[in-house]
Amino acid sequence: MTAFQIILMGLLIICAVSVSFSKNLLNAILIYMSFSLVMSMLWICLESPDLAITEAAVGAGITSVLFFVTLKKIHAIEAAEPEEKEESKDE
């Protein structure tokens, strides 16, 4: 295991812990997105690029878009309208 992979693993743990401790729902979703991106980088390190593509598209893209739509529907996002459009081009 290279140093790069160890750093990614550390980031993964940090993301996972901070999602559960974040009070703001919007922040939680953003951290969850970064968790997925780190995970997709790790998949590439583990030599499975097809999983990396899926993880980036589904984990970072679509799941969080659905979360954003839900938050908007229940009016949990007040002064943060532009967030929804930025993340759907991530993949």
Added chain:
Amino acid sequence: MSKKRPASEYQKTFAFRFFRWLSGTKDPYLNEVEMHPQEEYHVDPEAALRHEKEHDAILDKVYDPERNMEMKLFRKLYHATSILFCLFLIALLLVTISYLPATGTIERPVNNEVAGRYIEKGLEETGAVNIVAGMILDYRAFDTLGESHVLFVATITVLILLRLNKTEKNEAEVNDRRFEPKNDTILQLSATFLVPVIIIFGIYIILNGHLGPGGGFSGGAVIGAGLVLYLNAFGFQKTERFFTEKTYKWICFFSLSFYCLAKSYSFYTGANQLHSVIPKGTPGAILSSGLILPLNIAVGLVVACTIYAFYAMFRKGGF
């Protein structure tokens, strides 16, 4: 109602009373019990305020840990029990793990002849350069069929949960229009450049599934993400020109039934030792590896449509 007897005579019979009782049209208290019109209930504002204050004070006293010893004890006990339960669960899981066979040993159940056969004979038997595609769409195609159906069932469940009737749908559409980012120039310009690239990349992943990394599911997810971005930028009016509920239904129906029929054919020939008429082609060419390419296309269509449908239903309960 009898036609032979007049109404006044019929009303005295037992049958008339029985059917009146059965249909519940008779009020048993009418003209039998003395009734006064109900007086309107007036609330004394002072009394109501006093009552509310008393209620709050009682609640404060009950839930104050300083005064309520029983609750103090319960809270401590609750914390202690939850910590103990978590520790017990951790210990139980760790003990269970210790019974699993060790990683890397030769007698692990993973190290059987199946994986070796996939690697050695995979190219020859399925014709796919990408062994993973050969595995999931040829050796284990039944699993992938189940996965596609799980996705389809999930969409149907969401459809049942979020579906609205006509008037509610119109209201939801009006609400959606109000909150929608209308004609956002930056978003529209970037979507104009990004959406074709994303969708072409998705198509490439699907068509290249048997030659390189990728396949139906990942390519379909990428195409679905591109569609969602397009929808975000230009609104429902533009996407409804080419994608409606009817399109979704027919695409899913044809893809899933094609998958079922194609795999039934290969299972039938495989189980009966028959020769399959589907050519394998030369490994590495785009038209090779038998059924894997069409199956990839079918799975990709289902996944892309499903993702778009999820988004549309979360937005306005239908599309």
